[in-house]
Each structure stands twice: as structure tokens, then as C-alpha cells.
Amino acid sequence: MFAGIMNLHYDAGEMIPLEKIIVLNKVSLFSTLKTEDIHMISTIASEEIYEDGHILFYEGDIGDRLFIIVSGEVMIFRKSKDSTEKHLATLKENEFLGELSLFDAETRTATARCRDRCTFLVIERNDMEQLAHEYPAIAFGFIKMLISRMRGMVLNNKT
Amino acid sequence: MKAHLLGKLLSIKPNEWEGVSYLFLVLLVFSFGASFARSISMALLVEKVGGDKLPHMFILIDLTVMIGFILYAHYTKKFSGINIFKFFLMSTAIFSIIVQALFFWWAQQKWVYGFFFVGFSFFFILISIHSSSIVASYFTAIQVKRVTPIINAGFPIGGILGGTTLFVLLKLYQFQPQQLIGILSGACLGAFLLLRIIKTRLTPVRTTDPQFRGNKNPINEMIAAFKYVTASKLMIFMSLGLILFVIGNKLLEYHYQTLIYFEIFEDTTERTAFFAFYEIFANLAWLFIQLFITSRVVIRMGVGASNMLYPIFSTLVALALFIYFYAKSLGHIQDSTMSIMLILGIATQFINQEMRWALRTPANNLLFNAIEPNFWGSHKAFLNGIVFPLSTFIAGGLLILITEPGIPGLTLLVSKEKIQYLLPLIVIIVSLLGIIVAFPQWVAYDIDMFNSLNRKLFEPQKISGKPSNSLKQMIQQKLNSTDPYQVTVVLEMIRVLRMNEFVNQVGNLLLRTQVFQVKKHCINTLAALPQTQDNQTYLVEALQTEKEAKVLPLILKELAQFQSVNLNDTIEKLLIHPSPLVFVEACLCLHAHPKYSRKYMIENKIIARIKDSKLRDTELYLYALGELHQAHYSDIVKPYFEHKKSEVRVAAFTAFICMLEGELLEAQKYCLIKALKLPDKEIKIITLRALKECKPLEDWEPVIEILGERDRTVVTESKELLRLNLKVCKKILVDHLFVKKISEQQRFEILSLIYPKLDENQLQHLQQGAIEAFKKFVQVNGLLKLHELNEYSSEADDLIAKILQEIAEDYLHHVLTIITFASEQNIEFYQRVSLGLLSLSRANQGNALEVLSNAREKCLSSQVLKYFDERVSDLKGIRRIYLVLFNEYLKIDQNRYYSQLLALEHDMLKACLLYIEQEKTGRLKLKNTNQKVRHLLT
Known part of the structure; x- marks a missing residue:
């Protein structure tokens, strides 16, 4: 935890608004939205940079932030009963983690750790809620995306 | 170049060629084999069984087809169209091999020939009807209008090639007809292989939805389909049209076969030679119409209108027959005018036979565009398995009644002379009815087509369920339910229907329940029922016993409406309640009561709470002040218009509007217009509603601007305001439409207001x-x-x-x-x-x-x-x-x-281009750019 704080470069602010839009447009979560909606989302997305090894969140933490990977890799793992780490996935550029925390404040189901020096765009739940309230099209875009992912999961389970 | 010319001539787009060619080949190959089987089965049946057994055979075919379609309707929901087609072809191939074997071992048995005739006809009918579904599934609704006639041309071409080959094999190579049945099997296997290629190379555009693949048995499936079909206006008119078509078609066929040709060609050989000659030219004409005319007619006229053409043609030809034979019966035409009769016969047969396949069938099949692919099978089964045989029965019965002697009490036997003009007269009536039916069919098609567009996205789920036998009993039962959801639903019902007889049950429920949602609904329901001593007593009792801070404001709010009861002392005690909501509702309740004297004290208490910065819930107190409707407090709320919190801004503005009425509001119009530019949609809605009470504005710009907003309520309010003042603002709206740069949404909304008022x-x-x-x-x-x-x-x-x-x-x-x-x-x-x-x-x-x-x-x-x-x-x-x-x-x-x-001239696009330039040159050129572009790049 302490190492994590040591490695934090908070709110780097190196990305210009257009770059944020370019990144968000490449993320599947937002790709179905209109460019103007993505522009709105870019206004609430802050850039954060973390060094290798930084823990973004621990399993069991309350989640209220969505992380979009601009560069670097993030490892997702879970602790097994014998306290060993079980690697679940490695997320790369333009992928995201913690999307469900945009809608509820449930606990994180796994731990996320930076593998390299990582740059993220981070969206807070409160900001997203406010935006979705003002621009229902954005909320609708999210619903569509979540439904299509749910369908995908159902199909995968069937096959 | 050749392909391009051919494509243009046949109205086929380059990307459609592959699908069109393969499907055309499937039909051509199948039709080639089928032409062998058709000629051989008919010839052998007449020769071995006798022509007099033909009607029995037709009945058998109708029966087998009817059963076949019940199964067809069931399995089209379970399997893909192409798999069903493959099954039909493989079954036909196996059937023809079995028949070939039967001819070899039991050639002396008469039933073998009947079995072949009925069996082949059964498969042929199913395959020819299913083939149109296959074609439709590989193309969109608009493509299918162009490509169907071209693909269907495989049928006549295959028929001509098959007929010619059969003739050559019989006459030149001295084959016996019985030896050639295997060719049908070969053709079916060839078509089967082509379908396998289609399955790997082409993707269907319209497929059945697995969601609708039911698990009912075929009979139940057919009953369900029947209910569905009869609920569809389009299917009802299609069925009526089919009945009328079959009756007209059969009567005309009888006319030219037994009355015209029989009279002209008395010798059988002569008549056969004429038919052979007619077949060649008629097939060629059919092909020409199918390839070059049908699709153009359908595209130009539309599906609905082109379905009118066939009954119009049959009316015309029947009219010609009627005039000729009626004039002949009156002695105006001499018996020697055989050439006119022959022309009439040929024209009638051409309309009846060739135009049916070249025009009616393709146009009629296109009506299935408006039906979900899931229901194609059951609908076709209904039309061809039930309506068609029924129509044949009606037509046959009518003919027997008119022409056959020996049915005592039933026969309408009339002379041959009379039949000659009576039949065309019936056909005229039937065809005219067909034209009339085609009109509502056209309308139903357009409506269903429109509904089919994104049906799944728009159609809300239908709620099914039988209504309870006794509503009162059901409500009482639900009110005692332990499920709060059921209780609230039934309370809503009592409230909406104002069912006063339930006041005691609702009142008792309010006093005994512990569930907040149920309490809330009970209070709302009691307040909505007519004001009586009963509901007032329950509310007062609830106020005195209720401990929950969430419930008290609800009771107070509703009690404020019962001004005949004086509870001021009880309510005054609640002014010191810790809950702000209870305080506010108590204030409002007291202030609204006519007998309450210390109203000024109430006003001061609210204002004190607004001004106390340590307190939260400022918005609540602002609303409360507004509800007092005291215009002289408007200056107190004004400073909050620019509060950092949106909810406080909205509350302040709502209070401001509440306080001002009539002239006072008019005086603050400038302030209202300014408010339209605030970001809060709630403020915009309140302002627009308030502006409706004012005199017309001088500046409509901010109101028109709102037409482009995303929130529908805001847009609707803005439209309402403009509509009310259309006489004044029409010119400005027209200016916006033609001169100013507006969004597409604004264009739509403006046109919805002024389109009918625009000049040429x-x-x-x-x-x-x-x-x-x-x-x-x-x-x-x-x-x-x-x-x-x-x-x-x-x-x-x-x-x-x-x-x-x-x-x-x-x-x-x-x-x-x-x-x-x-x-x-x-x-x-x-x-x-x-x-x-x-x-x-x-x-x-x-x-x-x-x-x-x-x-x-x-x-x-x-x-x-x-x-x-x-x-x-x-x-x-x-x-x-x-x-x-x-x-x-x-x-x-x-x-x-x-x-x-x-x-x-798109800001984000411009920013992207400058960004790319910076990537290339390392320099960012922000000269001549606006603020938005600069903001995006810095």
C-alpha cells in the first residue's frame, strides 16, 4: 500500500482534451457513443500515471472509479485460500477496469496491479452519474453496451 | 462490361450476382428434372389409370398437401429455410428412386402410377412454395423485388430445357417414359449440392429468430398460427384475395379448355399440336415478362399496387369473353368467327396461366416482406394448405352445380350457350371483388411493413393474463397480501379508479402497516378519494400516531387539502420537529389554512432558515417560500439564481415563478428569457411554462434555440410555446429554416410547427x-x-x-x-x-x-x-x-x-487535422481557429 502511494503521479495533466477523446473513442465502452458525448465524458476523465507495481485497488475495496488504460499493462489477480496469487487476466492499452463501479458501489472482485509505468484516464462514479443525468443518451449508450456484453456472456455460457 | 450491361438490363447490382446466379441455378436444375416427372406422371396416369380418375387424384394431392403444410408450418420454426429445402430435395430424390424401383418390379400395378403422380405433385408444390422463402431470406425487402423474377426465371427455362430433352430422348433415342424417372433424382441431388455451396458462400439476410422457435406439437402450432394469421389484417386480405383468385382462375380455365378450344379443335391430335405450339411461345413470353417487366413494374408501382394488376387483367379478359358470348347468344355474332374466339381463348389462357406465374405469384410473394421470417412457414402453410384447397373446392363445387346433371335438387344446370357468358360474368364479379380487396391489402401491407421496421426495438412486451372474475374480491385479497408490491399496485388501482368503497380497508391498512411504500400509497389513495369524514379521520389518526419522520410530511401535505378540519394546534407542535421536511410541510399546512392567524410568523421562520448558512436543505426552504405565493419575497430568492448548486438554483427559480403571477410575471419577462440560457433543464421547463402566461415575446431566438436540446420535455415545452404564438413567430421560424444554420432536430421541430403553412x-x-x-x-x-x-x-x-x-x-x-x-x-x-x-x-x-x-x-x-x-x-x-x-x-x-x-466546418474535425499536422511537422498552428478548437488542442 505504501509502495503504491510512493509510485503515484497524481493527475498528470499531460493529455490535451483531443487526446482524451481519441483514447475514449477507442475504448469499446464508449465506441458506440456520439463524438459529442465522448467529448462530454472527456471533460470528467482525469489523467493519472502510476509506476510499475502500483496497486490500483485491492479485492474487497469499495469501487467508485473506472480506469481506462492509455498505456502500459495491468494485471488482475485474486488471492486463493493458501494466500497465493491467482492470475486472472492482463489488460492492455484501450481496455478498462472497474466499469461496474460506475453504476454501483459494490466491492472489487479482484486486485489490479500495474505491470509497467501505466497511464490511465480515470472517471469517478459521482461525475459519471451527474453526466448521465444531464445527458441521458450517454446512459443509454452504456446500457446498450452492458446489454451486448451480457448477451455475449449468456451465449458463451450456452456454448 | 458484359456483366455490367446484363446487370443494368436485369436490374441486378454487382454484389447481388452471386446470390442470384446460385439460386437461379437451383431452380433451373430442379425444374429441369421436374419437367420430366410432370409430363411422365400425367401421361402414365392417363394411360394406365384413366383420365376419369384425375379429380380423385387432385383431391388426394390437396389432402396430402394440407397435411404436409401442417408439418411444414411446424418445422419452419425449428429449422433454417435452407435445411428444409435440402430435406425436400433429398426426399424427392429418394422418392423418385423408389418410384423407379416400383416401375421396375410392379409396373402392372395401377396404384404405382397414382402414387407417383400424387407424390411428385406433393413435393413439387412444397418445393415451389418454399423456394420463394429461400430467395426472400437471402435478400432485403427492396432487393427481393428486383431479383425474384430473375431467379424465378429458372423455372420456365428449366422447364423448356427439360421438355426439349425429354422430347429428344423419347423420339430420337426411343427411351420409355418409365426409364427416365431417375433424371428427377439426379436433378434434385444437383440442386442439393448447389444449396450446400450457397450455405457456405452466402449469408442469409433475414432469418428466423430462435426466440420464437416454439415447442408445441404441429397441431397446436397450426392452431396458434391460425389465431395469429386471423389477427393479421394483411393475411385476412391475402386469404380473401387468394379465394377470389382461385375461383376466377378455375372458372376461366374451364371456359377456355372445355368451351373454346373444344369447339375450335374438335380433333384431339389437332388440339395437342396447338397446345405444343402455344407452350413454346407462352413460355418464351412468360420468360420475357418475368425477366424484363415484372421487377420494373413492381419497383415502379410498389408491392401493394402491383397486386392489383392481375385481377384487373382477369376482369378485362372476362369482360371480353362476356361481351363476345353474350353478343353471340343474341345473334349479333356469326358462328364462323372462330378467329376471334381463338384470340380470346389464347388471351384468356395467357392471363390465367402465364401472367399468374409471371406477375401474380412474384407480386403476391413480396407481400411476405411485411411478415416476420419466423411466420413465413405458418402463413404460407395457411394460405396454401387451407385457403387454396378450400377455394378449389368452392370453384369445383360451383362448376359441378352449373354444369353437371344428376344432383337432384342441387344442380343449376344451364345450357352451354348460357354457360359461355355466365362464367365470364361470375369471373368479372369475382375479379372486381379481387381489385377491391387489393386496396385494403395494400394499406395493410404498408402498415405491417412499417411495423416490421425495428419491431423488436420499438414494440413493448405485451402483457398477457386473464382479468379476474371478481375485481372487488381480487382487490380485497391483494390488500391483505404480504407482498408490498402487490399491495401498492392494488392501491394505485383504487386511487386511479377512485373506488370509494375501499376507504375503510385503505385507512386500516395505513394504521397497521409498517412498510413505508405501503403507507405512502395509502396516504395518496385516501387523499385522492372524495373528501369525506372517513378518509379525514384516518389521516388525522395517522398524524397523531405516526412516529416515522418520512411519513409525517406526506400526511401533512394531504391534510392541507382538508381545510374544514382545524388541527392547527397539533400541527404547530411539529414546527420544532427535527426533520426539515416535516417543518416545511407543517408550515405550508398551517399557512394554507383559512383560520390560521399567525401566517407572518410562518413566513419569517422559513426566511430565517433560508438565510441561515449553517443549515443544509436551502432548496427545500426556497420551495416552501415559493409555495406561500407572496410576491414581495421575490427579492429574497433572486440571489440564489446563481448558486453553485444546481438544485438550489432550480428551487430558487421555481419559488420565484410561484410568487409571481399575471402582471408581475409580465414585468419579469426579461429575467425569464435570461433564465432560458441557464444550463438547468428544470429551470427551462418552468420558464417556458411561465412564458405561456405572458404576452408574446419580442425575441424568440432563445426559445427556438431550445428546439435543438436533447431533453424531450424541454423541447416539447418550447414547441408548445411557439405553437401558441405561431401567428407572431412564424416569420422568424421560416427565417431559421431557410437562412440560419440549424441542427437537424431543430429543422424537424420547426417543420412540425409550420410545414402546412408553407407556400409553394x-x-x-x-x-x-x-x-x-x-x-x-x-x-x-x-x-x-x-x-x-x-x-x-x-x-x-x-x-x-x-x-x-x-x-x-x-x-x-x-x-x-x-x-x-x-x-x-x-x-x-x-x-x-x-x-x-x-x-x-x-x-x-x-x-x-x-x-x-x-x-x-x-x-x-x-x-x-x-x-x-x-x-x-x-x-x-x-x-x-x-x-x-x-x-x-x-x-x-x-x-x-x-x-x-x-x-x-466541424470544430472537432478541424482539431484532428491540426493535431495530425502537428504529428507530422511538430508545430501546432492555432492561427485562425476558434475557441473550441483551441480548447481541444491545448
Whole structure:
């Protein structure tokens, strides 16, 4: 935890608004939205940079932030009963983690750790809620995306 | 070049050739084998069993087809169309091998020939009907109009080739007909292999939805289908049309076969020679009409109208027959005028037979466009398995009654002379009815086609369930339920229906329940019922016993309406309640009571709470102050208009409007207009509602601006205000429409207000604007293709592509807006067609084009139709379609790429271009850019 704080470069602010839009447009979560909606989302997305090894969140933490990977890799793992780490996935550029925390404040189901020096765009739940309230099209875009992912999961389970 | 010419001649697009060719070949190969089986089965049946058994055979065919269609309707929901087609072909192949073996071992048995005739006819009917579903599943609704006649031409061509080969094999190579049955099996296997190729190379556009694959048995499936079919207006009119068609068709067939030709060609050989000669020319004519006329007629007239042509033709030919034979019976025409009779006979047979296949069948099959692919099987089964045999029975019965002696008490036997003009007269009546039925069928088709567009997205789920036998009993039962959801639902019912007889049950429930939601609904329900001593008593008792802070304000709010009861002392005690909500409701309740004297004290208490910065819930106290309707407090709320918290701003503004009424509101109009520019939609809604009470504005700009907002309620309020003042603001709206740069949403909303009031010149101007917008749409699509070809790769590429796509969509929306109003359609039409055209599903896009082709506005619709129907995939294709559509060359190339993108005047696009330039040169040129572009890049 302490190492994590040591490695934090908070709110780097190196990305210009257009770059944020370019990144968000490449993320599947937002790709179905209109460019103007993505522009709105870019206004609430802050850039954060973390060094290798930084823990973004621990399993069991309350989640209220969505992380979009601009560069670097993030490892997702879970602790097994014998306290060993079980690697679940490695997320790369333009992928995201913690999307469900945009809608509820449930606990994180796994731990996320930076593998390299990582740059993220981070969206807070409160900001997203406010935006979705003002621009229902954005909320609708999210619903569509979540439904299509749910369908995908159902199909995968069937096959 | 040859393929291009052929494509143009046959109205086939380059990307459709593969599908058209394979499906054409399937039908041709099958028809080749079928022509052998058809001729051989008929010849052998007549020779071995006797021609007099033909009617029995027809009944057997009808029966087997009816059973077959029950199974067909069931299995079309379970299996894909192509698998069913493969099954039919394989079954026919096996059937013909069995028949070949039977001919070898039991050639002396008569039943073998009957079995062959009935069995082959059964498979032939099923395959020819199912083939149209297969064709329809591989093309969109709009494509199928063009390609069906070409693909179906495989039938006559295969028939001609098969007939000729059969003739050669019989006459030159001395084969026996019985030896040639195997050819049908070979043809079916050939078609089967072609279907396997189709399955691997082509993807169906319209498929059955697995969601609707039921698990009922065939009979139940058929009953369900019957209920569904009878609930569809289109199917009812299609069934009526089919009955009328079959009756007319059979009567005419009887007329020319037994009355005309029999009289002209008395010798059998002569008559057979005439038929052979007729078949050659009639088949060629059928082919010509099918290839070059049918699709053009259907495209030009539309599916609904082209279904009227066949009954019109049959009316005309029946009219000619009637005039001729009636005049003949009166002695005006001599018996020697055989040539006229022959011409009439040929014309009647041609309309009855060849025009049926060349025109009626394709046009009628296209009506299935408006039916979900899931129901094609059951609907076709219903029409061909039930309606068709029923119609044949009616026609046959009518003919027997008219012509056959020996049915005592029933026969209507009339002389041959009378029959000659009586039958055409019946056909005239039947065909005229057919024309009449075609009108509502046309309307039903257009409606169903429109509904089929994105049906799943728009249609709400139907709630099924039987109503309770006793509503009162059911309500009482539900009120005692332990499920709070059921209780609240039933309370809502009592409230909406104002069922006063339940006041005691609701009151008791309020006093005993512990569930907040139930309490809340009980209070609302009691308040909604007529004010009586009963509901007042329950509310007062609840106020005195209730401990929950959440419930008290609800009771107070409702009690404020019961001004006959004086509870002021009880309520005054609640002014010191810790809950702000209870305090506010108590204040309002007391202030509203006519007998309460210390109203000024209440006002001061609220104002003190507003001014106390340590307290939260400022918005609540602001609302409360507004509810007092005291205009002199308006200055107290004004400073909160610019509060950092949106809810406080909204509360302050709501209070401000509440305080001002009539003249006072009029005096604050400037303040209201300023409020329209605030970001809070709630403030906009309140302001727009308040402006309705004022005199017309001088400046309508902010109100028109709101027409482009995303929130529907805000837009509707703004529209309402403009509509109320249309006499004053029409000119400004027209200015916006033609002079100013407005969003597509604004254009739509403005047109919805003033379209009927525009003059001819303005309408023409609108049309011209839409054509220009369509040009731009194609141009931007060209730029998009050019962008994809761009060699320089940048991070911003995807974003540029998306922006270009959105700009193109905007132009398309402009065109669709004008089409919608010119066609006297509504926003639902506009939304469905837009969604359909921009959908990634080809089926949906096809449905949208079909709906557009039925729209009243033709000029723009046909342009849009041509463009989308072309399905261009590269810049070359866009250049070609641009030239075809606008008769000018598309000036887009790599040299002008940058300047043409800039000319689109889109801030984000411009920022992307400058960003790319910075990537290339390392320099960011912000000169001559506006603030938004600068903001995006810095």
C-alpha cells in the first residue's frame, strides 16, 4: 500500500482534451457513443500515471472509479485460500477496469496491479452519474453496451 | 462490361450476382428434372389409370398437401429455410428412386402410377412454395423485388430445357417414359449440392429468430398460427384475395379448355399440336415478362399496387369473353368467327396461366416482406394448405352445380350457350371483388411493413393474463397480501379508479402497516378519494400516531387539502420537529389554512432558515417560500439564481415563478428569457411554462434555440410555446429554416410547427435544400472512403472517420426530415426509417428502404433508395452512383482531401487535422481557429 502511494503521479495533466477523446473513442465502452458525448465524458476523465507495481485497488475495496488504460499493462489477480496469487487476466492499452463501479458501489472482485509505468484516464462514479443525468443518451449508450456484453456472456455460457 | 450491361438490363447490382446466379441455378436444375416427372406422371396416369380418375387424384394431392403444410408450418420454426429445402430435395430424390424401383418390379400395378403422380405433385408444390422463402431470406425487402423474377426465371427455362430433352430422348433415342424417372433424382441431388455451396458462400439476410422457435406439437402450432394469421389484417386480405383468385382462375380455365378450344379443335391430335405450339411461345413470353417487366413494374408501382394488376387483367379478359358470348347468344355474332374466339381463348389462357406465374405469384410473394421470417412457414402453410384447397373446392363445387346433371335438387344446370357468358360474368364479379380487396391489402401491407421496421426495438412486451372474475374480491385479497408490491399496485388501482368503497380497508391498512411504500400509497389513495369524514379521520389518526419522520410530511401535505378540519394546534407542535421536511410541510399546512392567524410568523421562520448558512436543505426552504405565493419575497430568492448548486438554483427559480403571477410575471419577462440560457433543464421547463402566461415575446431566438436540446420535455415545452404564438413567430421560424444554420432536430421541430403553412415556393426551396443535403451526404461518404485510403496513419484516424460518419448521418437526417413532411408522416416514421437505414442489419436496412419506397414523396425517396440499394463499398462506387444520381462528377481526390475536410466546418474535425499536422511537422498552428478548437488542442 505504501509502495503504491510512493509510485503515484497524481493527475498528470499531460493529455490535451483531443487526446482524451481519441483514447475514449477507442475504448469499446464508449465506441458506440456520439463524438459529442465522448467529448462530454472527456471533460470528467482525469489523467493519472502510476509506476510499475502500483496497486490500483485491492479485492474487497469499495469501487467508485473506472480506469481506462492509455498505456502500459495491468494485471488482475485474486488471492486463493493458501494466500497465493491467482492470475486472472492482463489488460492492455484501450481496455478498462472497474466499469461496474460506475453504476454501483459494490466491492472489487479482484486486485489490479500495474505491470509497467501505466497511464490511465480515470472517471469517478459521482461525475459519471451527474453526466448521465444531464445527458441521458450517454446512459443509454452504456446500457446498450452492458446489454451486448451480457448477451455475449449468456451465449458463451450456452456454448 | 458484359456483366455490367446484363446487370443494368436485369436490374441486378454487382454484389447481388452471386446470390442470384446460385439460386437461379437451383431452380433451373430442379425444374429441369421436374419437367420430366410432370409430363411422365400425367401421361402414365392417363394411360394406365384413366383420365376419369384425375379429380380423385387432385383431391388426394390437396389432402396430402394440407397435411404436409401442417408439418411444414411446424418445422419452419425449428429449422433454417435452407435445411428444409435440402430435406425436400433429398426426399424427392429418394422418392423418385423408389418410384423407379416400383416401375421396375410392379409396373402392372395401377396404384404405382397414382402414387407417383400424387407424390411428385406433393413435393413439387412444397418445393415451389418454399423456394420463394429461400430467395426472400437471402435478400432485403427492396432487393427481393428486383431479383425474384430473375431467379424465378429458372423455372420456365428449366422447364423448356427439360421438355426439349425429354422430347429428344423419347423420339430420337426411343427411351420409355418409365426409364427416365431417375433424371428427377439426379436433378434434385444437383440442386442439393448447389444449396450446400450457397450455405457456405452466402449469408442469409433475414432469418428466423430462435426466440420464437416454439415447442408445441404441429397441431397446436397450426392452431396458434391460425389465431395469429386471423389477427393479421394483411393475411385476412391475402386469404380473401387468394379465394377470389382461385375461383376466377378455375372458372376461366374451364371456359377456355372445355368451351373454346373444344369447339375450335374438335380433333384431339389437332388440339395437342396447338397446345405444343402455344407452350413454346407462352413460355418464351412468360420468360420475357418475368425477366424484363415484372421487377420494373413492381419497383415502379410498389408491392401493394402491383397486386392489383392481375385481377384487373382477369376482369378485362372476362369482360371480353362476356361481351363476345353474350353478343353471340343474341345473334349479333356469326358462328364462323372462330378467329376471334381463338384470340380470346389464347388471351384468356395467357392471363390465367402465364401472367399468374409471371406477375401474380412474384407480386403476391413480396407481400411476405411485411411478415416476420419466423411466420413465413405458418402463413404460407395457411394460405396454401387451407385457403387454396378450400377455394378449389368452392370453384369445383360451383362448376359441378352449373354444369353437371344428376344432383337432384342441387344442380343449376344451364345450357352451354348460357354457360359461355355466365362464367365470364361470375369471373368479372369475382375479379372486381379481387381489385377491391387489393386496396385494403395494400394499406395493410404498408402498415405491417412499417411495423416490421425495428419491431423488436420499438414494440413493448405485451402483457398477457386473464382479468379476474371478481375485481372487488381480487382487490380485497391483494390488500391483505404480504407482498408490498402487490399491495401498492392494488392501491394505485383504487386511487386511479377512485373506488370509494375501499376507504375503510385503505385507512386500516395505513394504521397497521409498517412498510413505508405501503403507507405512502395509502396516504395518496385516501387523499385522492372524495373528501369525506372517513378518509379525514384516518389521516388525522395517522398524524397523531405516526412516529416515522418520512411519513409525517406526506400526511401533512394531504391534510392541507382538508381545510374544514382545524388541527392547527397539533400541527404547530411539529414546527420544532427535527426533520426539515416535516417543518416545511407543517408550515405550508398551517399557512394554507383559512383560520390560521399567525401566517407572518410562518413566513419569517422559513426566511430565517433560508438565510441561515449553517443549515443544509436551502432548496427545500426556497420551495416552501415559493409555495406561500407572496410576491414581495421575490427579492429574497433572486440571489440564489446563481448558486453553485444546481438544485438550489432550480428551487430558487421555481419559488420565484410561484410568487409571481399575471402582471408581475409580465414585468419579469426579461429575467425569464435570461433564465432560458441557464444550463438547468428544470429551470427551462418552468420558464417556458411561465412564458405561456405572458404576452408574446419580442425575441424568440432563445426559445427556438431550445428546439435543438436533447431533453424531450424541454423541447416539447418550447414547441408548445411557439405553437401558441405561431401567428407572431412564424416569420422568424421560416427565417431559421431557410437562412440560419440549424441542427437537424431543430429543422424537424420547426417543420412540425409550420410545414402546412408553407407556400409553394418555400416547399420547393425545402426540396432543393434536401437535394443539396443528399449531395453532401454522398460527398461526405466519398471523403470517408478517401480517408480510409489515406496512407498516413495517425492516432486520430478513427475519430476522423467517426466524425465524418456523423456529418453524413446529419445530412441524411435532413433529407429524411423533408421526406417525412412531404409524405405527411410523423416522427415515428422518421425515427424508424433513420434507424433502419443506419442500422448494420441488412434486413432492417431493406425494410427501411421498402417503407421509403411506399412513401408519398417520390423524388427524394427514389434518390435515397438508389444510393442505398447500390450498397457501394469503395470510392469508385461512390463516384459512379454520384454521377448517376446528380449527373455530375464527384470532385474528391487526394489533393483536395485536406481542404475538403476543412470545408465541412466541424470544430472537432478541424482539431484532428491540426493535431495530425502537428504529428507530422511538430508545430501546432492555432492561427485562425476558434475557441473550441483551441480548447481541444491545448
